[in-house]
Amino acid sequence: MRKTFVRLSTVAASAVVLSLAAILLAISLTILSADSLAQTQMVLVTTGSTMPEPLYVLWGDEYHKLHSETQLRYLPVGTSESAKNILSGAGDLGGGDAPIPEKQLKEAAYAAVELPTILVGIAVFYNVPGSGTTIRLSGPALANIYLGKTTSWSDPEIARLNPDGKLPDLPIKVLHRTDGKGSNYIFSDFLSKLSPEFRAKVGTNVSPKWPVGAAFSRCQDLLANVAQTAGAIGYAEIRCGEKSGLSIARIRNAAGEFVKPSTKSISDAALAMESKMTDDFRASLTNAPGKESYPITSFTWFYVPAHPQDSQRSHAVKEYLGWVYASGQEIAQAQGYAPLPPSVLQKVRAKVASLQ
Numbered sequence: 001m002r003k004t005f006v007r008l009s010t011v012a013a014s015a016v017v018l019s020l021a022a023i024l025l026a027i028s029l030t031i032l033s034a035d036s037l038a039q040t041q042m043v044l045v046t047t048g049s050t051m052p053e054p055l056y057v058l059w060g061d062e063y064h065k066l067h068s069e070t071q072l073r074y075l076p077v078g079t080s081e082s083a084k085n086i087l088s089g090a091g092d093l094g095g096g097d098a099p100i101p102e103k104q105l106k107e108a109a110y111a112a113v114e115l116p117t118i119l120v121g122i123a124v125f126y127n128v129p130g131s132g133t134t135i136r137l138s139g140p141a142l143a144n145i146y147l148g149k150t151t152s153w154s155d156p157e158i159a160r161l162n163p164d165g166k167l168p169d170l171p172i173k174v175l176h177r178t179d180g181k182g183s184n185y186i187f188s189d190f191l192s193k194l195s196p197e198f199r200a201k202v203g204t205n206v207s208p209k210w211p212v213g214a215a216f217s218r219c220q221d222l223l224a225n226v227a228q229t230a231g232a233i234g235y236a237e238i239r240c241g242e243k244s245g246l247s248i249a250r251i252r253n254a255a256g257e258f259v260k261p262s263t264k265s266i267s268d269a270a271l272a273m274e275s276k277m278t279d280d281f282r283a284s285l286t287n288a289p290g291k292e293s294y295p296i297t298s299f300t301w302f303y304v305p306a307h308p309q310d311s312q313r314s315h316a317v318k319e320y321l322g323w324v325y326a327s328g329q330e331i332a333q334a335q336g337y338a339p340l341p342p343s344v345l346q347k348v349r350a351k352v353a354s355l356q
Contacts, residue, residue, distance in 0.1 A: 033073040043315050047075045047082040048095025049182045049217065051120060051237045052300050053336060056095070059328050063320060070316055080180035080206050086112050086303045092317050094303030097182020098206050099282040111306035115348050116281050116299035117324065119338035121261035123187045123238040123296075125226050128153050131247070133165040138252040139194025145172055145233060146191065147210035148200060153231065161252070173297070174213030175222050175234035180206050183219070186298040187235050190286040198287050202241070214251040226326075233295075238266075239336065253286050266338040274343050281348070289309035299340075304329065307356065314356055321352045 006170075024289065046055065053076045053129040058186035060072035077085075079096030086094035087108035099114060126135060141157050143148040150157060177184050185206045192199035202208045219236035224230040224243045238261045239249075249260035259265050269288035277283050283295045302323070308314035325348055333339045340348065 015216070020354040028078045031108050042070045042313070043073045043341060044070060044092040044313070044316055044320065045075065046072060047077050047085050047091050047300075048093075048096060049079045049082065049097050050076045050302065051182055051240070052095065054117060054239075055118065055332055055337060057128040058179065058331060058335065059324060062327070062331060063323055066323075067319070070320065072320070078180045078256065079185070082179045083112075084301055086110070086305060089268030089305075089309070090307070092313055095301065096206075096303065097298060097300045099110040099186035099301065100303065105107060113304045113306050113351065114281055115302045115304060115321070116340060116344065117226050117253070117295060117302055117334050117352060118300055119268075119285075119328075120186070120300050121266040121294050121338070122183055122190075122235050123237045123241060123261045124233065124235050124251060125223060125244070125246040126233045126240055126249055127226050127230055127246065128167065129230055130168050131165060133162070134247065134250055135165075135167070136250045136252065138190060142251075143191040143198035146174060146176070146213070147201065148174070148197075165169050167296055170231040173229050174210075175225055175229075175232055176208075176210050176213045176215055177219070177235075178215045178217045179224065181217075182206060182298075184208055184298065186296060188287065189298075190296045193287045251294050251295050253291075254289050255291045255293070257291050258264075259292065259294050261294045261296070263336060263338045265292055266297045266346060267341075269293035269295070269297035270299075270338070270341050274341050277344055277347070279347070281344070281351075304355065311356075319353050320354065322349075325352060327347050 019299065053074065054300040056074050057078060060074060063328045064071055079098050083100045085091045087110055089102065089110045100112065115147055125235060128135060128218050138161055141161060144157065150170055153172055155166040158167060161196050185204065187332050188202060188208045189204040192204045216225065219240040222234045223236055223246060226234045226246055248260055249259050252258050267288055269285055272288040272290040272293050273283060286298065287295045288297065
């Protein structure tokens, strides 16, 4: 039987508000075998963010090759919506690029376990004609841009960070993501650590109340707008924009070095934070120490039901997770993703083994 890890089109996904009924319908799908006899398959439904969607789709395809009795459907509804689904008992797995807020966890009808899957880096893309060299930015400078305080690329604060190049007197066009996106959380977490004013006025959130800028639901649309708009600046997961041809800023890290996102610099950030890893894996990796660490780095997580209602389905989920944290990690690394640090991976595997 062909592999059928199904991906909703991004356009359709953005218009869909998942309901419990819709997920149950997907779960109850019946597949017809080649000899036309009805054969019920286990269809695991994962909702999650768009950021790791290509990898999760690939994981589902590869897993199905080895386990034809299990299919996976990935519905890219966003971090916030996925958390809501899992905490209300809808779906087999959730996923997002931010830890679920403590208040939301405490008030949830169903408990969830958060497991990091891979590392991601949020890059800052820009379109500044005539800039010459790669622009260097700091957390405070970015915070002031996204607070609407710094409005020109020739601003003295940006000029001091770029002494080797003269930037044009060009208005800054601020672009950001729409509410509920994990990339918002990672980016605002970094800015909140470096700017007390940003932390007080905007804060760390999947739905920041940006005082300026145009919002885009898809990272591809945001980057397309950056490309079309002189003076534009925006942020997205590095792999979303790696083929865009857009310039990527060097960001000042905790050691004072200006670093670009790469598999190595993202991995270095996580390795520098290994000693601070908590048992619940809710650690923030932004602004990690180390000369080579990229400062806008994060985990992306699976949200797993802690007390599943269906033992057969939960067993299938556990088997899939066991594969994710073995062969799945190798596949992720081959695709250019930064893998989990060894000590973190060991702890995650132990957590998976303890799941019901």
